Amino acid sequence: MADTVKLKINGIEVEAPKGSTVLEAARLAGIEIPTLCYMKEINAIGSCRVCVVEIKGARTLVAACVFPASEGMEVFTNSGAAVKARKATLELMLSNHRMDCLTCLRSQNCELQKLAKDFGIQEVRFPTDATEPQIEDSSLHLVRDNSKCILCRRCVAVCKQYQSVGVIGPNDRGFATHISCAFDRNLDEVPCVSCGQCITVCPTGALTERDQTEEVWAALADPAKHVVVGAAPSIRVTLGECFDMPVGTNVEGKMASALRHLGFDGVFDVDTAADLTIMEEGTEFIERFTKGGTLPLITSCSPGWIRFCEQYYPEFIPNLSSCKSPQQMFGAMMKTYYAHQKGLAPDDIFVVTIMPCTAKKYENHREHQASAKGLPDVDVALTTRELGRMIARAGIMFKDLPDSEFDPAFGVSTGAGVIFGATGGVMEATLRTVYEVLTGKEAPSPDFDKVRGTDGIKEAAYDIAGKTVRVAVASGLANARKLLESVKSGEKEYDFIEIMGCPGGCVNGGGQPVQPQSVRNFTDLRAVRAKTIYEIDKSMPLRKSHENPVIKKVYDEYLGEPGGHKAHDILHTRYQKRAKYPDVKV
Amino acid sequence: MPNTKTVVPFSATPEQMKALDAVIASHKGQPGATMPVLQEAQEIFGYLPEEVQLKVAEGLGLSLSEIYGVVSFYTQFSLNPKGKKQVAVCMGTACYVKGAGDILERIEKLIGCKAGSVTDDGMFSIDATRCIGACGLAPVILVDGDVYGNLVLDEVDGIIKKYMA
Known part of the structure; x- marks a missing residue:
């Protein structure tokens, strides 16, 4: 039996893999059929009717996103009937859509707006009640x-x-x-x-x-504030998308220049804080692994995952690393170490972070995230999208910017720090350091690459100093749930688990640039963005957190030992069980 | 049709909760368990308050949002308990053309709650029903089990006030 089918799309013969939808087959013929509701694999419901096409011999128009392509089929994607139906559907959608496009955050990056324009809809025949x-x-x-x-x-x-x-x-x-x-x-x-x-x-x-750019503009305009900014590992491979650059473009240098143009007093790299996280979390792992503490240790960088754990899997709270996330460690170090270095009062420092994540806006309001005099470690967490808007508003010609570097005080980082941006990165970065601490010698290669890739759940085992370290990595909370259930049932046993709340990790975080579904359905954003992350890692002179000179200096001059008393005060946090619906008594 | 969360506090007997547990256990793991479990739960409690929906959700491994989506979709499910005294206004075709709409509106105003809901003190609930089969008496209402037919709008106040005393 052939594993392809031949069909005609608008008179052009196409051969498509068996099981393809009409939408996928049309794409092979170079035709993009518009969609709104369709998401490959997870929302193939054929409900919005924007993708309807005409098929010879079919009684009605069909939804291309779910209709299977078959042998000998003749499809017309732009027939009069199909276009008329799509236009009517769009008009009906617009009839109860509040069209404040000029003042909408998603203007010019709105799939409905684009379709209305593409289909030349200039008037909506139906009166609107969405005012x-x-x-x-x-x-x-x-x-x-x-x-x-x-x-x-x-x-x-x-x-x-x-x-x-x-x-x-x-x-x-x-x-x-x-x-x-x-x-x-x-x-x-x-x-x-x-x-x-x-x-x-x-x-x-x-x-x-929640747009918080005004809070940052206000801080930047306040001469009494020393405003510092730190960019998370993944932002350098996604920010370019806000300026129509190809997915996966590395814009680290341009980003540093842009942040300086915006007027920040210190332009820093959260990768450095990620290296610090490795020092603390690695120490915590070694402690638990060699002295019989609670295992598996589970990473705590992703606040979405932390909130999920507290509400859905509180039984795993003892397994969570007590380490703050790199964002919070960054803020904490700014208001303690950096303030001390600069001779500034912690309350004069305003800490802004650029995050791939909306949960970071929640995380900086959590309890036990205030290491300097009860001040929040981080004042405002902006998403990649918000930074994109600030750069645009300031008239900064982003694509033409020269490259520059982060400020050295907290801007030197390693490959270990940058791979935090992709699923498996925290695990690999930790293993790079743990291996050398436990064995006392250099690893044959820094590439602990069995945990790379976009699979939802990955597992591996590494022999370190005569012992086997069993690790697992999950990204996306449905995968985390699956993994935790297998640990709970005793089916699986691990020593160390990395969990990221978003599928693919931070490169695909909820704060990253929005790509239309027409792109998402056919491009794996997670893979393309992560590829650049690993290229950056490979190109870095330093690839292990413990080799970072800033980190060495920070411990020597300020923190003392990793996992020590002062480090604990500043860099660690606590968790608590939270009921899902505390007000409902069952 | 207002089908909003009631303010009447939920109270259940241990027997009712046990019956709910049994219903959930008997359907757990079956495909399409949601509808029969909700139907049987409504038989036990008379309505589907948040507490019951959450228990069904947890029991079936679904989210509360999924359960509520089903409950709010079907008119057969109620978020409100019945009042101690129930008023039913027939909205069948015959009653409707003879002014049942105005009668319902008058009753809603008098009692102070909308069709499909219950008063805050739990005393009265109002239902707008389909044809109750008494078209010869149209327009017709039932109050606490008593039938009133051939109504004219001005009689409504007197009837309802009798039950408020």
Whole structure:
């Protein structure tokens, strides 16, 4: 039996793999059929009807995203009937869409806006009742405006399928249908983990991050404030997308220049804090591994994962590393060590971080994240998208910027720090240091690469100093759930587990640039962005955290020993069990 | 149709909770368990408050949002308990053309809650029902089990006030 089918798309013969949809086959013929609700694998529901095409002999128009291509089929993607139906569908969507495009955060990066333009819709025949915003902004990380929601259910799909959280869904029926939480609770009254994956898949401006750029502009304008900024490992491989650069472009140098143009007093690298995390977490692992502490040790860099653990798997809290995340370590070091070095009062320092993540906006409000005089370690966590907007507003010609380096005081980093941006990176970076500490000699290669790649769950075993270290890596909380269940049942045993809340890790975080689904369905953003991360790692002169001269200096001059008393005060935190619905007594 | 969360506090007997546990256990792991479990849960409690929905969700390994999505989709499910005294206004075709809409509106105003819901003190609930088969008496209402037919709008106040005393 042949494993391909031959069909005609707009009269052009195409051979497509068996099992392809009409949408996929058309792409092979160079035709992009518009979609709105369709997400490969996780939301193939054929409900928005924007992808309808005509098929010879078929009784009705069919949804190309779910209709299988078959032998001898003749498809017309742009027939009069198909285009007329799509236009009518778009008009109906626009009829209850609040069209404030000029002031919408997603203007020019909105899939609905693009389709309205592509289909030449200049007038909506149906009167609109969507004139008032329906803002829900109860949570720290996200703002929802259902007056712009088109009910595509992409947010629902990622929340349930990728994250196994499922706190949003369609409520009510018919024209009253709306996406919301159970009992129309606010988002801060349900066990949402703040990952922001829903935002990155929203086709319109219905879901956006809580924009905090004004707080940063205000701090920058305040002469009394010493405003420092630190960029997370993954931002250098994604920020370019905000300026139409190809996915996976390394813009580290341009980013440092842009941050300087914006007027930050210190332009630093959170990679350095990531190296610090390795020192602390590595020490914690060695301690537990050699002295019989609670294993597996589970990483704590991802606040979405931390919140998931506290609400859904509190039994694993003793396994969590007590280390703060690199963002929080960065902020803590700014308000203690850096303040001390500069002779500044901690309250005069305003710490901004650029994060791939919306949960970071939640993390800096958590308990036990204030090491200097009760001041928050981090004042504002911006997403990659917000930084992109600040750069645009400042008129900085990003693509033409010369490269520059981070400020040396907290800007020297290693390959170990940068790979934090991809799933498996924290594990690999830790192993690079743990290997050398436990064996007392250099590893044959710094590439502990069995945990690389975009698989949801990865496992490996390494022989270190005569002992086997069994490790596992999960990204995306549905995968984390699977992994934790296998540990709970006793089916699997590990010594060390890395968990990242978002599928693929930070490169695909909820704060990263939004790519339309037409790109996401056919490009694995996780893989392309991560590839650049590993290229940067490979090109770095230093690739192990313990070789970082800044880290050595920080311990020598300020912190003392990794895992020591002072390090503990500044760089570690605590967790607690949190009920999913504390107000409901069952 | 307002089907919003009730303010009447949820209280259940240990027997009811045991019955719910049994229902969940008997359907657990089956595909399509949600509908039968919710139907049987509603039979036990008379309605589906948040507490019951959360227990069903946890029991079936689903999220509360998924359960609520189903509950809010189907009109057969109620988020509100029935009142101590139940008022049913027939909205069948015959009653409707003879002014049941106005009667319902008057009753809602008098009692202070909407069709499909219950008063805050749990005393009265109102339902707008389908044809109850008494078209000859149209328009017709039931109050606490008593039938009132051939109604004219002005009689409504007197009838309802009798039950408020």
